[in-house]
Amino acid sequence: MIFQGITHHCLEPKSLRNLFAFSFCEQNKMKRQQRTMMFESLDDWAQDMGRLRGACRLVAENAEFDLSPNLPQFFIVPSNVSEADLNPFQGHGLPMWCWSHHSGCALFKTSSLPVTLLQEDPAAQAYMEKMLTAVAHNYLFSVKTEDLSDTLPSVPDLQLAYNKFKHFFLIENTTDFWVSDVKWLSSLDSCGWLDIIRQCLQKAMEVVECLEKENANVLIMEEGGSDLCCVISSLAQLMLDPFYRTLPGFQSLIQKEWVAGGHRFLDRCNQLHLKDKEKVSPVFLLFLECVMVLVWQYGPSFQFTETYLTVLSDSLHVPVFSTFLFNSQHHRHTFIQAESPHAPCNVLRCPVAWDWSVQFDCKAQELFINPLYTEKNRMQRASQRSQLHKHQRQLSLPSSGFKLSPKRGFFKDEADSLKKILRVKRLSRWMLSPDPTSSSSREFYQAWQGRPLDYHGLILPCVDGPWLRLWMQRYLRWVQEVQIFGGGLVTVLSQVYGLLEEVRGLRRELDHRGGVPGARLQRTRVSGGETLTRGGTPTPGSLVRLSSSFPFSALRSNSSYKPSIPNSQLHGLGPSGELEEGAQDLDDPESVV
Structure with missing residues (x-):
C-alpha cells in the first residue's frame, strides 16, 4: 500500500504541486464559523486595533522588509513614533503594540538595546528616552517597564529544565515505571519546569495588575523580543480578553504574537536537527x-479543550506547516521566493496549522470544542457595553499625583519632570519573591476573588503549588500503567456530550413540531459509559473501551491489562499487607477505575 501510494504521487503531475501527505485535504474541508486572522495584511491589524479601540498608528513601511528583516511586514506603534524613529537600530528598542485596555492604557513589547550600547552611545540613550515618552503619551503619561531577561529564566535555562523534566516520561518498561514512581513527585519538583510555569503566570498577572488596577501603560522587553515577551504578552491577553479564549481567537493570538511577532520556530524547535543546540528551547x-493551567482552572471560559492543545503541541514538531516552519515573516518570504523565483505558478505552498481538515476529519475536530463553553448572548453584550462607559470613566482617573497640563506643548514644558518619573518607574522593578505571589499581587488577586466570577471577564489563575499539575494527556498518554480505563475526565465529558446531544435533539423536535419531525435519538450502550447518538450508531464503537488518555489511546474489550510490580520493589514501598492487597486489585482489570 505504501509503495502504491508513492508510485501514485510520483506519476501524477498535479500532485507534485502539493505535499505528499496532504493531497486529500480538499475532501474534508470543515466550515469555519469565524476566520482566523493571519496578520499578514493591513486589514487584520486594523480590525484587531479597531476591536480594542486602540489609539495607535499602523505602520506599513516594512511591507517589503526595507526597514528591518526582524520586524513584521505590518505592525502598530504609539502615535508619537514618527517615520524617522522607525529606521534607527534595525527595530531594536521600537515599542510594538500588543493590546489596548478599555480604559485607554495599552501593552507594548520591544527588543531591548544591548546594555553596552546604552552605556556608551548617547544616541541610543536618547532614542530609548524618546520611545518611553511615546509609550507614556499613549494614556495618562504613565508607563511601567519590565526587562524579562532580569526576572525570568533565560532561554538556555528553559531548555535545561525541560530536558530534566522530559526524562521522567521516557519509560521503556513496566519495571522502570514502578522504580521511578517511588520518587515521582519529588523528581518533578526538582527539575524546576513547573516552577518556571508558575513564574510566567505570576509575571503575566503583574502585567494584568498594572493594566487593570493602576491604568498604566506596560512595556515589556528582552534581548530578542520574540521569546519571553511572546509568552507574557499572550498570557496577559488571555486573562484580559475573552475573544482570545475562543478557538479562532486563540489561533489569531498565536498568529499575531508568535508568527508575525517573529518567534524563531525553526531554531527553537530544531526542525533541521542542527548541531547548534544553544538556539533550541521549548518556549512555545x-x-x-501555562494555557493548560488556565484551562484547568477556568474550563467554561475557553472554547477549546485540552485535546486541542495536545494536538497543537504535536503539530509544532511536524515540519510541514508554514505556521511553525520559519523564524520570521522575512524568512518565510525569502525561502518561498528562493524556491521558485521564475515560476510563480509553482510557488511552494505549505499548509497552515489552523486548517485542521488537513490532519483530521470533522468527527475528530469535534473533540477540539469544549461542550461546557457558552458564548455570551446579545443581551449580555449590550448590558456590558452600557456599563463599560461608567467603568471607563472611573478608571480614567490618574493613579498618581501627576496631572495633565491644559497647555499645548506639554512634553516640551514638562520634559524634565516626565523624564524623572519615567526613570524612577524604570528603575523600580516589580518585587521578586520566592513566595507564590508577591504581597501586591496577592492583594490584587484577593480583591478580584471577591467579585462575582465572570467566565467572559477577567480571569486570574491561582499559582500556588497544588493548583499547578502535570499535563498528563500530553506526557503520559502512551504509558499504559497510568491509564484509567473506563474512567477519568473523558467519561465525564462523554456524559456531557450525550446530554448536549439530547438537548439539541429536543430543540429540533420543538422547532419541527407540526412539520417534519427531527432526527430521533436512541440510547445505546457502549463500554465505558452511555452515549446518545443518531440512528443507534455508537460514536466510540462498541468494542472500544475509553481510557483517560482518549482519543490518543483506547483499550479493546477483548484485551487484558495487567500491570506488574517486582517483588523487590513491593517489599520496599511499605507494609506488605496493604501492598499485596493493592497488587491483587491491580491484577483485576475491572478494579482499575
Missing part, C-alpha cells in the same frame, strides 16, 4: 503549558 511549549 512553555506557553501552552
Whole structure:
C-alpha cells in the first residue's frame, strides 16, 4: 500500500504541486464559523486595533522588509513614533503594540538595546528616552517597564529544565515505571519546569495588575523580543480578553504574537536537527503549558479543550506547516521566493496549522470544542457595553499625583519632570519573591476573588503549588500503567456530550413540531459509559473501551491489562499487607477505575 501510494504521487503531475501527505485535504474541508486572522495584511491589524479601540498608528513601511528583516511586514506603534524613529537600530528598542485596555492604557513589547550600547552611545540613550515618552503619551503619561531577561529564566535555562523534566516520561518498561514512581513527585519538583510555569503566570498577572488596577501603560522587553515577551504578552491577553479564549481567537493570538511577532520556530524547535543546540528551547511549549493551567482552572471560559492543545503541541514538531516552519515573516518570504523565483505558478505552498481538515476529519475536530463553553448572548453584550462607559470613566482617573497640563506643548514644558518619573518607574522593578505571589499581587488577586466570577471577564489563575499539575494527556498518554480505563475526565465529558446531544435533539423536535419531525435519538450502550447518538450508531464503537488518555489511546474489550510490580520493589514501598492487597486489585482489570 505504501509503495502504491508513492508510485501514485510520483506519476501524477498535479500532485507534485502539493505535499505528499496532504493531497486529500480538499475532501474534508470543515466550515469555519469565524476566520482566523493571519496578520499578514493591513486589514487584520486594523480590525484587531479597531476591536480594542486602540489609539495607535499602523505602520506599513516594512511591507517589503526595507526597514528591518526582524520586524513584521505590518505592525502598530504609539502615535508619537514618527517615520524617522522607525529606521534607527534595525527595530531594536521600537515599542510594538500588543493590546489596548478599555480604559485607554495599552501593552507594548520591544527588543531591548544591548546594555553596552546604552552605556556608551548617547544616541541610543536618547532614542530609548524618546520611545518611553511615546509609550507614556499613549494614556495618562504613565508607563511601567519590565526587562524579562532580569526576572525570568533565560532561554538556555528553559531548555535545561525541560530536558530534566522530559526524562521522567521516557519509560521503556513496566519495571522502570514502578522504580521511578517511588520518587515521582519529588523528581518533578526538582527539575524546576513547573516552577518556571508558575513564574510566567505570576509575571503575566503583574502585567494584568498594572493594566487593570493602576491604568498604566506596560512595556515589556528582552534581548530578542520574540521569546519571553511572546509568552507574557499572550498570557496577559488571555486573562484580559475573552475573544482570545475562543478557538479562532486563540489561533489569531498565536498568529499575531508568535508568527508575525517573529518567534524563531525553526531554531527553537530544531526542525533541521542542527548541531547548534544553544538556539533550541521549548518556549512555545512553555506557553501552552501555562494555557493548560488556565484551562484547568477556568474550563467554561475557553472554547477549546485540552485535546486541542495536545494536538497543537504535536503539530509544532511536524515540519510541514508554514505556521511553525520559519523564524520570521522575512524568512518565510525569502525561502518561498528562493524556491521558485521564475515560476510563480509553482510557488511552494505549505499548509497552515489552523486548517485542521488537513490532519483530521470533522468527527475528530469535534473533540477540539469544549461542550461546557457558552458564548455570551446579545443581551449580555449590550448590558456590558452600557456599563463599560461608567467603568471607563472611573478608571480614567490618574493613579498618581501627576496631572495633565491644559497647555499645548506639554512634553516640551514638562520634559524634565516626565523624564524623572519615567526613570524612577524604570528603575523600580516589580518585587521578586520566592513566595507564590508577591504581597501586591496577592492583594490584587484577593480583591478580584471577591467579585462575582465572570467566565467572559477577567480571569486570574491561582499559582500556588497544588493548583499547578502535570499535563498528563500530553506526557503520559502512551504509558499504559497510568491509564484509567473506563474512567477519568473523558467519561465525564462523554456524559456531557450525550446530554448536549439530547438537548439539541429536543430543540429540533420543538422547532419541527407540526412539520417534519427531527432526527430521533436512541440510547445505546457502549463500554465505558452511555452515549446518545443518531440512528443507534455508537460514536466510540462498541468494542472500544475509553481510557483517560482518549482519543490518543483506547483499550479493546477483548484485551487484558495487567500491570506488574517486582517483588523487590513491593517489599520496599511499605507494609506488605496493604501492598499485596493493592497488587491483587491491580491484577483485576475491572478494579482499575
